[in-house]
Amino acid sequence: MPEKTPATALPDPSLSPRHRALVVLCMTDPREKAGAARALYRDAMALSDGALRADEAIDADGGHIIPGRPERPVLVAPQSVERRRSLHTAAGRAAMIHALCHIEFNAINLALDAVWRFAGMPPAYYRDWLRVADEEALHFTLLADHLGTLGAAYGDFPAHNSLWEMTGKTAGDVLARMALVPRTLEARGLDASPPVRARLAGAGDHAAAAIIDIILRDEVGHVAIGNHWYRWLCAQRKLEPVATYAQLAEQYRAPKLRGPFNLEARRAAGFDEDELAWLEASAG
Known part of the structure; x- marks a missing residue:
C-alpha cells in the first residue's frame, strides 16, 4: 500500500x-466504507482460494x-453516553x-480487521x-437511512469505543479474537435485539423494528462464524473450548456478561x- 494513499481512497483492485480489506478499514467516510466493503465481498467471492493470498504478509505501516x-x-467514555430518552419521541x-x-x-x-x-x-475463514x-x-446503511427519516445523521450523537478496544487487545492472537469479539461482544446483540425491537415497535417505529429483524437474523450467522473458527482453532491447538474461553475471558478482562x-438465538x-x-x- 502506498504510504501517501489518502484514508478515503478506494482500494487498488490489483x-x-x-x-484491500486493510485499505477499506482505513477509510474514514462511513458511507464510502460501507460501499467498499460490499464491493470487496462481491469481488472476493469470484476469486480462487489462491487469489485470497492467505499467507501474504501485510504491513499496516504508512501513516494510516x-x-x-x-x-x-465524538467518542466518549461509555458512562458519558447520554442516558436513554423516551422512544415515543423522534429525538x-x-x-x-x-x-x-x-x-x-x-x-x-471488526470484520475487516479479522x-x-x-x-x-483457511480460505473459508476470509470468505466468512x-x-x-x-x-x-x-445494516449500517439501513440504520443510517432510517436515522435520516428522524431528522438526524450518523455523527450527531456522542458514542463510545468499547467494541474496538477489545479488538485492539486481541490483535496478537486470532484465537483470542474469535473468543472475545464475535462470541462475546457481538453475541451480546443476540440478547439485546429482541427487547430493543419490542421497544421500537411499541413506540410505533415499525420500520426500525423490521431492520432489527434483519440484523438479528444475520447476527446469528456472524456469531456462528465466530463459534466455528474458535472451535477450529481450539482443535488445531488441542485445547478444550469451555475451559479455554474462561481462561481467555480472564486474561483479556472481557466484560462480565449478564x-x-x-x-434460542445462542x-x-x-x-x-x-x-x-x-x-x-x-x-x-
Missing part, C-alpha cells in the same frame, strides 16, 4: 482481498490510523438508532469474514449446552 473514522461522532428514537448505527459501523471495522490481520487461516463485513455494511440470555448460533451452562453459571 491488491489481494486481504490487502486503524480503524479509519469520521470526525464525528429519542434517533438517539437509539444512532447507537445501533455506531455498533454496526464498528462491526464493519480479514487482513490474521494470515495463514468478508461476508460479515458485507452484511454489517448493509442475563437474561437469548438462549443455540442457533452454535453455542452448545456446556457453553450455555457455563455462561449462565458465571453471569453477573
Whole structure:
C-alpha cells in the first residue's frame, strides 16, 4: 500500500482481498466504507482460494490510523453516553438508532480487521469474514437511512469505543479474537435485539423494528462464524473450548456478561449446552 494513499481512497483492485480489506478499514467516510466493503465481498467471492493470498504478509505501516473514522461522532467514555430518552419521541428514537448505527459501523471495522490481520487461516475463514463485513455494511446503511427519516445523521450523537478496544487487545492472537469479539461482544446483540425491537415497535417505529429483524437474523450467522473458527482453532491447538474461553475471558478482562440470555438465538448460533451452562453459571 502506498504510504501517501489518502484514508478515503478506494482500494487498488490489483491488491489481494486481504490487502484491500486493510485499505477499506482505513477509510474514514462511513458511507464510502460501507460501499467498499460490499464491493470487496462481491469481488472476493469470484476469486480462487489462491487469489485470497492467505499467507501474504501485510504491513499496516504508512501513516494510516486503524480503524479509519469520521470526525464525528465524538467518542466518549461509555458512562458519558447520554442516558436513554423516551422512544415515543423522534429525538429519542434517533438517539437509539444512532447507537445501533455506531455498533454496526464498528462491526464493519471488526470484520475487516479479522480479514487482513490474521494470515495463514483457511480460505473459508476470509470468505466468512468478508461476508460479515458485507452484511454489517448493509445494516449500517439501513440504520443510517432510517436515522435520516428522524431528522438526524450518523455523527450527531456522542458514542463510545468499547467494541474496538477489545479488538485492539486481541490483535496478537486470532484465537483470542474469535473468543472475545464475535462470541462475546457481538453475541451480546443476540440478547439485546429482541427487547430493543419490542421497544421500537411499541413506540410505533415499525420500520426500525423490521431492520432489527434483519440484523438479528444475520447476527446469528456472524456469531456462528465466530463459534466455528474458535472451535477450529481450539482443535488445531488441542485445547478444550469451555475451559479455554474462561481462561481467555480472564486474561483479556472481557466484560462480565449478564442475563437474561437469548438462549434460542445462542443455540442457533452454535453455542452448545456446556457453553450455555457455563455462561449462565458465571453471569453477573
